[in-house]
Amino acid sequence: MELSDKGLERKEEWEKAGYxxxxxxxxxxxxxxxxxxxxxxxxxxxxxRAFQANGAQKLLxxxxxxxxxxxxxxxxxxxxSSVYAPYDNLSILVTLKAxxxxxxxxxxxxxEALSAVxxxxxxxxxxxxxxxxxxxxxxxxxxxxxxxxxxxxxxLLLPDVEEDFRSGPQKPVSYMGKxxxxxxxxxxxxxxxxxxxxxxxxxxxGEKLFQAVWAFAQAWEENGAAEKGFCAYLQDPKSxxxxxxxxxxxxxxxxxxVEKILSADGVKAMAPVVTGKHTYTAPFVNAxxxxxxxxxDAFPNGRPPLEKAGFIFTTRETVNDCERMKxxxxxxxxxxxxxxxxxxxxxxxxxxxxxxxxxxxxxxxxGYTEGLPVVTDPGILSPKEFLDTVLRIRIxxxxxxxxxxxxxxxxxxxxxxxxxxxxxxxxxxxxxxVQDLVGIPLVYAGWLRYLLAVDDVGNPFTLSPxxxxxxxxxxxxxxxxxxxxxxxxxxxxxxxxxSIFGVDLFEAGLGQRVLEYFRELATGKxxxxxxxxxxxx
Numbered sequence: 001m002e003l004s005d006k007g008l009e010r011k012e013e014w015e016k017a018g019y020x021x022x023x024x025x026x027x028x029x030x031x032x033x034x035x036x037x038x039x040x041x042x043x044x045x046x047x048x049r050a051f052q053a054n055g056a057q058k059l060l061x062x063x064x065x066x067x068x069x070x071x072x073x074x075x076x077x078x079x080x081s082s083v084y085a086p087y088d089n090l091s092i093l094v095t096l097k098a099x100x101x102x103x104x105x106x107x108x109x110x111x112e113a114l115s116a117v118x119x120x121x122x123x124x125x126x127x128x129x130x131x132x133x134x135x136x137x138x139x140x141x142x143x144x145x146x147x148x149x150x151x152x153x154x155x156l157l158l159p160d161v162e163e164d165f166r167s168g169p170q171k172p173v174s175y176m177g178k179x180x181x182x183x184x185x186x187x188x189x190x191x192x193x194x195x196x197x198x199x200x201x202x203x204x205x206g207e208k209l210f211q212a213v214w215a216f217a218q219a220w221e222e223n224g225a226a227e228k229g230f231c232a233y234l235q236d237p238k239s240x241x242x243x244x245x246x247x248x249x250x251x252x253x254x255x256x257x258v259e260k261i262l263s264a265d266g267v268k269a270m271a272p273v274v275t276g277k278h279t280y281t282a283p284f285v286n287a288x289x290x291x292x293x294x295x296x297d298a299f300p301n302g303r304p305p306l307e308k309a310g311f312i313f314t315t316r317e318t319v320n321d322c323e324r325m326k327x328x329x330x331x332x333x334x335x336x337x338x339x340x341x342x343x344x345x346x347x348x349x350x351x352x353x354x355x356x357x358x359x360x361x362x363x364x365x366x367g368y369t370e371g372l373p374v375v376t377d378p379g380i381l382s383p384k385e386f387l388d389t390v391l392r393i394r395i396x397x398x399x400x401x402x403x404x405x406x407x408x409x410x411x412x413x414x415x416x417x418x419x420x421x422x423x424x425x426x427x428x429x430x431x432x433x434v435q436d437l438v439g440i441p442l443v444y445a446g447w448l449r450y451l452l453a454v455d456d457v458g459n460p461f462t463l464s465p466x467x468x469x470x471x472x473x474x475x476x477x478x479x480x481x482x483x484x485x486x487x488x489x490x491x492x493x494x495x496x497x498x499s500i501f502g503v504d505l506f507e508a509g510l511g512q513r514v515l516e517y518f519r520e521l522a523t524g525k526x527x528x529x530x531x532x533x534x535x536x537x
Contacts, residue, residue, distance in 0.1 A: 001013055001014060001017065001265070001268065002269075003090050003267060003269070003270075004090065005027075005090070017267075019106055019265075020104065021106050022057060022106060022109075023060075024063070028066075029111060033067040037112075037135060037136055038067055039056070039068075039069045039139075039304065040069070040072060040127070040131075041069050041071050042072050042074055042141045042142075042179070043141055044072070044073035046285045046287070047251045048142050049091045049093065049107060050093055050249065050287035051291055051293065052142070053069060053109050053110055054105065054109070055306060056304075057108065058308075058309045064304075064305060065304060070112040070114065071089075071113050072113075072114045072115070072123075072127060074116040074147075075117070075143065077117040077118070078275035078279070079279060079281050080115045081115070083281050084110070087283050089108070089110040089112070089113045090108050090110075091285060092104060092105070092283065092285070093105045093107050093287065094284060094286045095289050096258075096286055097397070098289070098394070104261075114127060116178055119178055128185045131182045132185060132189045134190075134192045136186075137303055137304070138195040138196075138197055138301075139195070140199050141200060142200055142247075144200060148208040150212055153467070160177070161174045164177035165219040165220075165223075166219075167225070168226065169181035169185075169226060179212075179213060180217060183213065183240065184217075184230060193241075193301040194240055194300070195240075195241045195242075195299040195301065196209055196210075196242050196243075198243075199245050200247070201247055203320075204323075206244040206316075210234075217234050218231060237298060241299065243297070243316070244296045244320065245295045245296065246293070246319050246326065247294075249287060249290065250400055250402065251285060251286070251288075252287075252400060252402055254272045254284060255286050255401050259284070270283055286399075288394060290394050291310070292312070292381070293310075293312065294322045294381075295313050295319070296314065296319050298316075314380055318380055322380070324376040324421070325375055325377070325378055327418065328371075328417060328418060329374075329422065330387045331386075332418045333367070333371065333440075334391070334395065335395075336407065337359075337362055338353045338363060338404060340447050340450050341362065341446050342408075343408055343450055343461060344446065344450055344455050345528060345529065349401065349403060350402045350403065350407065351395065351399075353404070355396075358532040360391075362442065362443075363391065363395075363439075364391060365536065366443070367387045367391060368387065369439070370422060370436075371387075372387065373432060374422055374425035374426065406464070408463075409464040409465050409466065410465065410466050411447055411464070412466050412468040412472070413468075415500055415502070416499070419501070420501050420502020421502065422440060423503050424503060427503075434508055434510060437510065440510075441513045441514045444495075444501070444517075445515075446521060448491060448494070448514070449518060449522055450463070451473075452476055454481050456528040457525055457526070458481065458525045472494070475490060475491075475493075476490075478490045482524045484518065487518060487519055487522075492515075495514055495515070496511070517531065520534070
């Protein structure tokens with residue numbers, strides 16, 4: 001079977017193999033979309049194809065939509081040339097369910113796939129044309145949080161950004177410079193309204209997108225590269241909106257086991273591709289069954305009825321509450337806890353950790369016992385039900401090939417939000433006591449034990465990347481497995497670091513407890529398991 005428009009003509013063969021096919025006239029959809037585009041999405045990666053593109057397909061199948069999506073890739077144009085163009089912009093979504101079953105869907109809602117890497121290319125000229133059309137209602141993004149960054153880690157403007165600030169909107173080279181130039185194109189042609197919708201997995205994502213665009217607009221107006229009024233256009237929510245969103249769906253990189261399933265079905269040319277920019281991509285995507293997309297309902301040019309595809313529209317405040325619920329209580333803290341202890345206990349899959357009764361008790365305690373009493377309840381999603389789904393379906397899903405080593409990346413940057421907010425809430429609550437916390441200080445101590453870079457059987461391992469490793473390594477070198485007599489002297493400055501933990505752990509009343517747990521975890525071989533058993537069994 002061939003993944004192409006011609007290949008799909010052999011409909012019975014695909015359906016016999018268990019594939020759900022597009023139930024609409026794709027040729028008409030593409031023609032209609034090109035004539036009157038309504039949705040452009042930047043970021044042609046896995047999450048887009050598994051979530052947004054599949055959502056649009058659901059509506060196309062029902063006849064609710066007659067137009068599809070124009071996808072643009074602004075970082076790695078080879079994605080378009082390697083896994084979109086050769087397959088007529090079709091892709092296969094394999095949904096991996098926790099019960100061991102799979103769903104296979106051929107997604108055909110992408111009408112056009114364009115490279116936005118070169119602002120002087122034909123593809124970018126097509127994007128300029130699309131941005132001039134009044135029919136365009138929304139531009140969405142899954143480009144990762146780094147995509148909105150204009151500065152280096154040292155706080156300096158990136159060279160491409162600095163050059164774009166000077167040269168103006170005609171030939172931009174930076175990602176956000178290109179986005180702003182397209183908005184300027186729309187402004188110059190009459191300024192039709194538009195929603196700019198970041199769907200990236202980061203807090204206040206709409207604000208991050210606005211601030212990036214705003215920086216270019218200000219620079220261009222100030223140096224005369226843009227007409228007066230462009231900044232006002234961007235500031236007017238009736239003209240351009242920047243809604244906040246909360247997204248949650250796990251879409252790991254294409255897995256070899258899934259490729260084998262497709263190949264065994266007879267689907268040709270499913271091999272993954274590693275691009276020149278080291279993007280690992282494929283003609284298929286694999287993803288979990290659970291998905292959440294909560295969107296601030298601010299669309300000045302109207303919007304498609306995406307709520308019929310399961311997207312949730314609400315207020316900015318509720319979006320923020322959903323984000324806090326996920327990041328501070330019901331998902332991210334649990335992942336971090338499993339990442340730290342998974343590395344120490346030699347696990348290579350997060351899902352396998354949930355078979356360990358001690359690790360399951362750890363995350364259940366952090367979520368249900370310590371987190372839910374202070375959770376931010378958004379009202380539209382039940383925190384208890386969300387947490388139930390995370391612990392019973394999502395994390396234990398054996399088909400999700402996510403590793404503790406990957407999730408342990410940048411842990412120092414995550415602790416303050418994922419656990420510090422809960423500690424602060426306990427400090428403020430008259431009916432709760434910080435001293436009742438056990439799971440959270442075990443994670444703090446576990447992270448310090450992890451930084452020794454020796455697992456529970458005494459084997460060294462490589463720490464995951466983290467921006468603070470250079471400064472923390474000299475500190476941790478003063479300690480070793482079985483030799484922690486000077487732990488208080490060495491670790492007290494770390495535990496008092498508010499930028500890491502969100503609070504001074506000694507002022508919060510947890511410093512000594514974390515030190516005690518650390519000493520027990522680092523007593524010697526087998527101490528990690530023994531300590532977890534002592535406090536959780």
